[in-house]
Amino acid sequence: MVTVEKDFIIRTKNVDFFYGAFRALSGITMNFEKNKVTALIGPSGCGKSTLLRLLNRMNDLIDGTRVEGEILFEGRNIYAPEVDPVEIRQRIGMVFQKPNPFPKSIFNNMTYAPKLAGIRDSGEINALVEESLKQAVLWDEVKDILAKSAMTLSGGQQQRLCIARALAMKPDVILMDEPTSALDPISTAKIEELIDTLKKHYTIIIVTHNMQQAARISEYTGFFYLGKVIEFNGTEKIFTNPDMKQTEDYITGRFG
Amino acid sequence: MNGKTFESSMRSRYFKQRLFFGAVRLSALVITLALLGILAYILDNGFRAVTWEFITQPPTDSMTKGGIMPAIVGTLYLTVGAILVALPLGVVSAIFLTEYAKQGALTRIIRIGVNCLAGVPSVVFGLFGLGFFVVFLKFGSSILAGALTLGILILPTIIGAAEEALKAVPQTFREASLALGVSKWNTIFRIVLPSALPGILTGAILGVGRAAGETAPIMFTAAAFFTAVLPKSIFDEVMALPYHIYVLATAGTHIEETRPLQYGTVLVLIALVLGIDLIAIIMRSMFRRNKRW
Amino acid sequence: MKTRKNILTKRTEEIAIRNLFGFFAFLSVLLLGLILVFLFREGLPLFKQISVADFLFGTAWYPTYDPPEYGIWPLIVGSLVVTFFACLIAVPLGFLSAVYIAEIAPAGIKEILKSVIELLAGLPSVVLGFFGMVIVGPWLQETFDLPTGLNIANAAVMLAIMAIPTISSLSEDALYAVPREFKEASYALGATRYETIIRVVVPAALSGISTAVILGMARAIGETMVVLMVAGGAAAVPGGIFDAVRPMTASIAAEMGEAPFRSGHYHALFATGIVLFVITLAFNLIADTISNRFRETGSGTL
Numbered sequence: 001m002v003t004v005e006k007d008f009i010i011r012t013k014n015v016d017f018f019y020g021a022f023r024a025l026s027g028i029t030m031n032f033e034k035n036k037v038t039a040l041i042g043p044s045g046c047g048k049s050t051l052l053r054l055l056n057r058m059n060d061l062i063d064g065t066r067v068e069g070e071i072l073f074e075g076r077n078i079y080a081p082e083v084d085p086v087e088i089r090q091r092i093g094m095v096f097q098k099p100n101p102f103p104k105s106i107f108n109n110m111t112y113a114p115k116l117a118g119i120r121d122s123g124e125i126n127a128l129v130e131e132s133l134k135q136a137v138l139w140d141e142v143k144d145i146l147a148k149s150a151m152t153l154s155g156g157q158q159q160r161l162c163i164a165r166a167l168a169m170k171p172d173v174i175l176m177d178e179p180t181s182a183l184d185p186i187s188t189a190k191i192e193e194l195i196d197t198l199k200k201h202y203t204i205i206i207v208t209h210n211m212q213q214a215a216r217i218s219e220y221t222g223f224f225y226l227g228k229v230i231e232f233n234g235t236e237k238i239f240t241n242p243d244m245k246q247t248e249d250y251i252t253g254r255f256g
Numbered sequence: 257m258n259g260k261t262f263e264s265s266m267r268s269r270y271f272k273q274r275l276f277f278g279a280v281r282l283s284a285l286v287i288t289l290a291l292l293g294i295l296a297y298i299l300d301n302g303f304r305a306v307t308w309e310f311i312t313q314p315p316t317d318s319m320t321k322g323g324i325m326p327a328i329v330g331t332l333y334l335t336v337g338a339i340l341v342a343l344p345l346g347v348v349s350a351i352f353l354t355e356y357a358k359q360g361a362l363t364r365i366i367r368i369g370v371n372c373l374a375g376v377p378s379v380v381f382g383l384f385g386l387g388f389f390v391v392f393l394k395f396g397s398s399i400l401a402g403a404l405t406l407g408i409l410i411l412p413t414i415i416g417a418a419e420e421a422l423k424a425v426p427q428t429f430r431e432a433s434l435a436l437g438v439s440k441w442n443t444i445f446r447i448v449l450p451s452a453l454p455g456i457l458t459g460a461i462l463g464v465g466r467a468a469g470e471t472a473p474i475m476f477t478a479a480a481f482f483t484a485v486l487p488k489s490i491f492d493e494v495m496a497l498p499y500h501i502y503v504l505a506t507a508g509t510h511i512e513e514t515r516p517l518q519y520g521t522v523l524v525l526i527a528l529v530l531g532i533d534l535i536a537i538i539m540r541s542m543f544r545r546n547k548r549w
Numbered sequence: 550m551k552t553r554k555n556i557l558t559k560r561t562e563e564i565a566i567r568n569l570f571g572f573f574a575f576l577s578v579l580l581l582g583l584i585l586v587f588l589f590r591e592g593l594p595l596f597k598q599i600s601v602a603d604f605l606f607g608t609a610w611y612p613t614y615d616p617p618e619y620g621i622w623p624l625i626v627g628s629l630v631v632t633f634f635a636c637l638i639a640v641p642l643g644f645l646s647a648v649y650i651a652e653i654a655p656a657g658i659k660e661i662l663k664s665v666i667e668l669l670a671g672l673p674s675v676v677l678g679f680f681g682m683v684i685v686g687p688w689l690q691e692t693f694d695l696p697t698g699l700n701i702a703n704a705a706v707m708l709a710i711m712a713i714p715t716i717s718s719l720s721e722d723a724l725y726a727v728p729r730e731f732k733e734a735s736y737a738l739g740a741t742r743y744e745t746i747i748r749v750v751v752p753a754a755l756s757g758i759s760t761a762v763i764l765g766m767a768r769a770i771g772e773t774m775v776v777l778m779v780a781g782g783a784a785a786v787p788g789g790i791f792d793a794v795r796p797m798t799a800s801i802a803a804e805m806g807e808a809p810f811r812s813g814h815y816h817a818l819f820a821t822g823i824v825l826f827v828i829t830l831a832f833n834l835i836a837d838t839i840s841n842r843f844r845e846t847g848s849g850t851l
Binding site: 056058061063064086087088089090091093094096098100101102103112113116117162165166169171 | 358359426428429430431432433434435436437438439440442446447451
């Protein structure tokens with residue numbers, strides 16, 4: 001283990017990413033600290049979501065893409081040939097922009113992945129469902145309707161279900177791709193509150209369009225522009241006294 | 257442009273439009289009437305022939321009297337056999353094409369293959385079935401050979417329907433499952449396939465309808481002129497409704513005499529085939545309406 | 550963390566599944582090859598007896614005479630003639646009905662008409678053949694005072710009914726695929742609906758419509774039961790639309806039952822099957838090329 005004063009759970013080293021011939025990311029080097037919230041901000045198409053999806057190998061699903069450089073998760077390159085992306089995704093969960101529950105019951109949404117990961121004991125499963133839903137502050141709302149279809153929940157509830165579903169896999173890291181952009185302000189506040197409590201146990205990396213949100217919930221913020229990291233700093237520093245002129249222009253609303 | 261010439265030019269433009277729209281509506285009307293005419297005529301003439309005995313009795317008096325029960329049973333065997341062949345193969349092919357295959361030479365070749373297979377004339381399938389299943393594999397003219405031939409015939413239909421159903425499953429379902437650390441195979445088997453199932457079934461039912469009505473592919477591979485008893489094994493020949501119609505209408509010396517039997521058999525076949533199609537059409541619109549995503 | 554071995558077997562499993570599925574998907578291509586192999590296996594022996602040219606262009610089809618003659622030119626002409634006249638009916642009706650469904654019909658009628666087309670496609674060919682025999686045939690015979698109502702005209706009408714659904718539904722798909730922006734741009738320039746349809750929508754959908762027509766023709770040329778029952782069965786080059794013909798498909802279907810196993814006649818019917826296969830394959834490949842080129846270049850030809 002390298003001796004550093006901080007415990008970095010994910011480190012990217014000089015990552016380039018291509019869609020065919022188009023270079024979507026270039027030279028991304030970032031360290032994500034354990035049990036902290038890191039926000040990625042920047043205008044649309046700047047590559048922040050692309051980076052997020054590289055961290056759990058979701059971009060594998062897109063034909064004709066190529067990754068260069070290294071992404072180390074607990075010191076291991078997740079793009080090494082012997083690494084199974086399925087295992088990586090079990091340990092690095094993800095929440096998407098639009099809530100995407102399966103058209104199954106709430107209960108089955110929760111148990112789907114844990115069962116496939118090999119948890120068979122029904123007592124253990126039930127406990128896991130309850131614990132995860134409680135962590136996601138959804139338990140009280142759904143405990144009596146677990147057999148109902150997840151599609152009947154409101155948008156905000158669906159998104160918390162998706163978070164709970166990810167938590168049930170007991171991941172180390174949770175990636176969130178603009179998780180509140182499809183939600184109303186009240187649901188957004190609930191999710192932000194939730195993120196704040198979750199960071200005690202989880203590392204959270206969140207992509208957001210909303211700069212106030214980044215300022216409210218994160219310890220670190222990375223500002224992306226045209227596929228590059230312009231500035232990666234403590235959130236407070238970024239929003240009060242950024243090192244780069246471009247960052248200042250963006251957060252003060254002069255472009256983007 | 258002054259007002260008058262503008263007006264007259266508009267008049268001629270709208271005249272062309274009326275003419276064209278008239279032709280368009282007429283063509284739709286002609287097609288509808290053709291279908292209704294055929295159905296009404298067959299219904300009107302077949303109605304009297306179709307009785308309980310007609311459906312449950314075998315033919316008698318060298319097929320000039322009696323019913324068509326063996327032909328109904330034979331068609332059911334052949335059709336069920338065909339779908340047993342085509343459904344698994346078709347679904348697996350479609351899964352490969354939509355979920356696994358990357359754009360490339362292999363996919364392109366498979367797609368061309370499926371399209372061309374769909375275009376092979378049914379009588380050529382019959383020849384193939386004869387050359388391959390009946391002669392080469394020594395199945396003889398049998399349910400097995402006929403069902404395999406029909407199965408290959410409807411394979412492209414099933415692949416097409418299954419592909420469409422799989423493509424209609426939102427990408428977010430796949431992403432959600434994969435992001436939870438579920439393997440690709442489990443994602444396909446437990447999330448994608450169940451969501452696509454209604455569409456796949458609809459396609460399968462349409463394939464069944466198609467198989468039930470085909471004549472040429474079974475003429476040399478399975479169909480018998482007349483069998484006194486029902487088939488006992490998959491290596492037996494069978495009577496089949498479409499072939500029975502052809503035989504009654506074209507062969508022998510009793511063509512005029514057996515007209516009622518012909519109309520009755522046509523009605524039963526149409527009821528079977530269009531009934532199956534109608535079920536599929538209704539199922540599809542129901543699923544579209546209840547779509548959960 | 551799981552053992553490496555466990556992970557490896559899981560990944561091998563995934564790869565195995567993928568390859569297995571790939572194999573089954575490839576089966577369609579294999580089957581196509583297999584069809585060709587078996588057509589050749591049973592058809593090629595004929596050419597020990599006669600040359601390919603005599604087979605294709607010989608005008609006498611007397612397979613049961615002694616000595617037999619295996620010239621399928623009249624059969625090829627028969628197939629082409631009925632297909633041509635069927636298309637004369639089916640292309641305008643199919644195309645216009647597609648325009649109606651895609652551009653003009655109100656929602657309710659559109660749904661009904663789509664079902665009509667689908668049901669028409671579902672009518673078994675033997676039923677259409679039967680209808681042609683008992684209704685269209687006698688009517689033609691009486692109206693035009695003919696020796697027989699089973700002829701090219703009859704076959705063309707019944708074949709057209711078989712080809713209309715293919716042409717109509719595929720054309721409709723092509724018309725639907727034309728972006729709304731094109732139409733809106735045309736309307737905004739003061740064009741009428743007719744002008745918009747004819748000058749913007751149809752040209753933009755032209756490759757799809759061509760594909761539809763070619764596939765409709767392929768359908769007609771490969772159709773068996775209809776021509777077997779209503780084309781009249783005369784293996785001679787026709788002189789008019791009320792003459793009887795014997796298209797290739799009809800000949801195969803009618804004679805295979807009587808041809809002694811692996812006789813010259815049997816081989817000749819398989820060889821006819823090869824010709825039929827090659828013609829329809831060519832049609833399908835052309836259709837595939839057109840629709841594929843369209844996909845790559847968009848509607849740049851507009």
